[in-house]
Amino acid sequence: MNHPSRDFVKEIKVIGEMGFDYVDFTVEGPKALPEDIEKRIDEVKDTLSSYSLDVVGHTAWFLQLAHPYDSIRRAYLEEALKALDVLAKLGAYKVTYHPFLMVSSAYRRQPYRTKLLELMASSFRALSRRASDLGAVVMVENLDGGKIWSLEEYKFIVEEGEAYFHLDVGHANLNSEKLRVEEFLKTFTPGSKLIHVHVSDNVGGSAAKGWDLHLPLGAGRIDWVKVFKLLRSYGYDETVTLEVFSKDRDYLKLSLEKARRFA
Numbered sequence: 273m274n275h276p277s278r279d280f281v282k283e284i285k286v287i288g289e290m291g292f293d294y295v296d297f298t299v300e301g302p303k304a305l306p307e308d309i310e311k312r313i314d315e316v317k318d319t320l321s322s323y324s325l326d327v328v329g330h331t332a333w334f335l336q337l338a339h340p341y342d343s344i345r346r347a348y349l350e351e352a353l354k355a356l357d358v359l360a361k362l363g364a365y366k367v368t369y370h371p372f373l374m375v376s377s378a379y380r381r382q383p384y385r386t387k388l389l390e391l392m393a394s395s396f397r398a399l400s401r402r403a404s405d406l407g408a409v410v411m412v413e414n415l416d417g418g419k420i421w422s423l424e425e426y427k428f429i430v431e432e433g434e435a436y437f438h439l440d441v442g443h444a445n446l447n448s449e450k451l452r453v454e455e456f457l458k459t460f461t462p463g464s465k466l467i468h469v470h471v472s473d474n475v476g477g478s479a480a481k482g483w484d485l486h487l488p489l490g491a492g493r494i495d496w497v498k499v500f501k502l503l504r505s506y507g508y509d510e511t512v513t514l515e516v517f518s519k520d521r522d523y524l525k526l527s528l529e530k531a532r533r534f535a
Contacts, residue, residue, distance in 0.1 A: 273330060273515050276300045281312065281319050288323025290525050295325050296470075296513040297362060299355040300332035306354040313361060320362065328468065328511055329359035329367030329408070333415075336372055337395035338388045340379060349395050353402055360406035366468060366511075368411045368438045369399060371421060371429055389425055396433025411438035411468055414456060416479045417448025423459045430465060440470040441499055442486065442515070446479040451494060453502055462508035469503065471496070471531065472515040488516050488523035489530045500534035 273296040274283035280303065287295050299306055309316060320327065335352050339345040352369060359367050371392050373380075379388055400410045412435050414426060421429070430437050437460040444452045460466040473492030477483030489496050503512075514531060516524045 273298055273513055274304065275517055276304045276332075277302055280304045280309065281315055284316065284319045284323070284325065286521060288319070288325055290521075290528060292528065293326065294328055294511065295320065296328045296330050296511075296515070297359065297364065298330035298332075299359060300330075306351075306358045309358050309362075313358070316362060327359070327362045327364040328513065329356070329362075329364035331355045331359075331367065331369050333370045334372055334374075335369065336374060337369065338371070338373060338392035340375060340384075340388065340391070345391065345395065349398060352395070352399055356399060356402055356406065356408070356410075360403075360408055364408055366409050366411055366436070367399075367403060368413050368468065369396065370413050370415060371396075371426070372415065373420060389421075389428060390432075393429050393432035396429055396435045400434040409467070410435045412436070413438040413440050413470070414443050415440075416446040417444050417450075417452040418455070419447035420479070423455060427459055430460070436467045437465045438468040438470065439466055440515075441494065442470065442472040442474050442484060443479065445474055445476050445492075445494055446483060448476075451499075453499055457502060457506045457508075462503070462506050463510065466508065467510045469508065469510070469512045470515045471499070471512060471527075472517075486515055486517045488518055489514075489527040491523075496530065496534055500531075504535075 274280050335348045403410045412430050439456050473487035473494050474485040475492050514527050516527050
């Protein structure tokens with residue numbers, strides 16, 4: 273995945289030179305806003321083509337697609353649609369969005385929680401229908417191991433939002449006493465609903481307090497041999513992205529070698 277704080281064309285070149293099969297292209301600030309990409313769209317396409325890289329789409333994690341204020345939610349949805357449109361121009365055939373929730377604690381309780389869940393599903397439905405017109409599909413990414421939204425709530429968003437599921441393994445190790453990969457695999461059938469996976473390491477802890485560390489594989493506490501064995505046992509045979517943002521890019525290359533060995 274390109275780092276959103278770095279020049280996206282240079283990031284594509286790094287990814288291509290390392291021998292990746294595709295770019296998980298994230299459209300988000302500060303340096304990869306839709307407007308920035310539009311201005312250099314031909315350069316991006318040429319760079320992708322020069323390395324024979326496919327594109328999977330990713331978007332800003334902080335888009336509040338269930339904001340309780342209609343005007344604010346519509347503004348976030350408009351930004352989400354802009355990202356989808358530019359990713360479609362790059363050939364992205366599946367695009368990730370996050371069911372991010374940042375509201376007062378009162379909204380997290382009933383009866384307001386159900387309303388937020390319905391608003392989230394409605395926004396995803398709008399994105400999914402636009403994506404369908406563009407020849408793509410939309411995916412819902414888990415934010416943690418099931419505390420922010422429960423597995424049943426994720427399932428509601430996916431089903432009512434006419435979307436697919438994206439399992440972030442690192443996130444499944446947050447806000448939880450244990451890694452919850454298998455629970456997600458049981459809930460979302462690989463190849464049917466689960467069509468994309470992110471991998472990065474961490475040491476557990478709170479998602480809200482910054483423990484989504486995006487470490488290289490093996491630098492945290494996740495058992496990657498077990499994770500890839502689980503993915504294989506459930507028949508997963510789709511894309512896997514290394515969401516590793518170490519300053520030293522050698523760690524990204526090392527993570528790629530590990531992932532290919534474990535897979």
